[in-house]
Amino acid sequence: MTEQLLDPSDLINFDSLLTEQELSWRATVREFVTEHIKPNIAAWYEKAYFPREIVPELGSLGVLGMHLDGHGCAGRTAVEYGLAAAELEAGDSGLRTFVSVQGSLAMSAIHKHGSEEQKSRWLPAMAAGEVIGCFGLTEPTAGSDPSSMKTFARRDGSDWVLNGAKRWIGLATLADVAVIWAQTEQGVRGFLVPTETQGFSATPIEPKLSMRASIQCDIEMTEVRLPADAVLPDVTGLKGPFSCLNEARYGIIWGSMGAARDAFEDALAYAQQRLQFDKPLAGYQMTQQKLVDMALEINKGFLLAVHIGRQKDAGTLDLHQISVGKLNNCREAIEVCREARTILGGNGITMDYSPLRHANNLESVRTYEGTDEVHTLILGQRLTGVPAFR
Incomplete structure (x- = not known):
């Protein structure tokens, strides 16, 4: 019963797919988000304020460059990285994006393609949140x-x-x-x-x-x-930045579902408490259909994420699979957030609730690291063998 309260969208016992270490790590990041991000995010969002003061705290948490080994980095697995991304984006896409830009893009570029001198100069301080x-x-x-x-x-x-x-x-x-x-x-x-x-x-x-x-x-x-x-000495050509973009795209597969889950939880709690025509919204068939449809997409999205993550850890992942996850999960997450807002009615446009904020953020997440159209063409080429980018 406790797990159901922690993850009310989980209809499939998702946690049975995770190790004790993964569950413990997720709980650590979730606690940080609950204590440091969620109480403040509405004000930060309204004021268009990035909380630079929590950057060292994110460093102490161990999420900056968490998937990298050595030079002060945590050496987390792909699945652990994904679980952290989901929790951070349940707080806000902007904060997960910071972790992604810092770790999956800037730090990954240095880690993958830099000299030992460059790695030693920059990576420890970046992992600690001392350098951005x-x-x-x-x-x-x-x-x-x-x-x-x-x-x-x-x-x-x-x-x-x-x-x-x-x-x-x-x-x-x-x-x-x-x-x-x-x-x-x-x-x-x-x-x-x-x-x-x-x-x-x-x-x-x-x-x-x-x-x-x-x-x-x-x-x-x-x-x-x-x-x-x-100059980064170990790479020439677009394979350099693309190798980093794929790390960031992978995190989005998980992060977008974290935003969707948070929006769903706000809508579910509201539907259980809000009375209309003398009974809770949750007691109406149309509301239950919305909640079920949202929960199914969240469950499917997390299943896709952990499947891709396990393959990434095993070294068997084909790069087009990242496009599968990014395209599907962003597309579904934004629909979940929009649907969650409808359950909240007019109250859903206020900063008291998360779904519309998440939906607005996901408009950016859906666009960066490859638009829907780009990932569609990547998958179209995989299916047909014919590139159609031009």
Whole structure:
């Protein structure tokens, strides 16, 4: 009975698929979210405020770069990473996005493609939340097609000089270091750019209707001069940023379902307490159909997430499966949140309840790390063997 109270959407005994270690880790992250995020998120969202003060606490929790080994990182499994992402996004997509940008993008780029010197310099401080990173790939005219990026790095003696612009870059105004991807004469390369470097500037994109407890920015780079050792040495080409994007996309598979679950729980509790025509909303057949349909999609979404996570841990995951999870779970999560809002009626548009905030955030989550259309085309190519991107 206790587990039913903890996870009222669970119709399939999902926890039986998890180990004791996984359950304990999920409980730890859930407790953090309950104590530090949920009591504050409505005010943060309304004020469009990113709570930088909890970054060191997230570091102490061990969720920054949690799936990476060594250099102060926790070395968690893919499933443990996913469970944490779900709990964080049950708090808010903006906070899970911070963890994703820091760990799955910026830290992963350094961990996968950096030199030992770069890893030692940046990763321990980033894992502790003492240093914030950002990941500059998307440009004003290069979103779904990063191969068309205009940012260019040229050689000048032993130095590199960067010129260009990036857009929708999370955390850029707070970041201490930016991972910037740029065209070179040898192909796309990654560069570690301390944000205090002359010629680098970041500006918040405001105002926003989504991801308000997070920061997304424009970056401008004008004659940004970097030493030779600023380049990530172990990768050339778009496989570099794509390897990081797949880590972030994987986290979204879980995170989106965390948002859906939280919206469902708000709607269920409200339906059980709200009286209409002398009985609770939960006692009406149409309300029960909504609740059942939402719970089924949440259960299916978490089953898909843990299946993909187990394969990732086993090293047997095909990359197109990440597209299956990202496309399906984002699409279903946003519908769950919208449906949950209908149960709340007019009260559902207030900040007292989470579903509409989650739905608004998921509009961004559904778009970044590959739109529905991009993931559809990835899967279409898998099914037919014919690429249809152009």
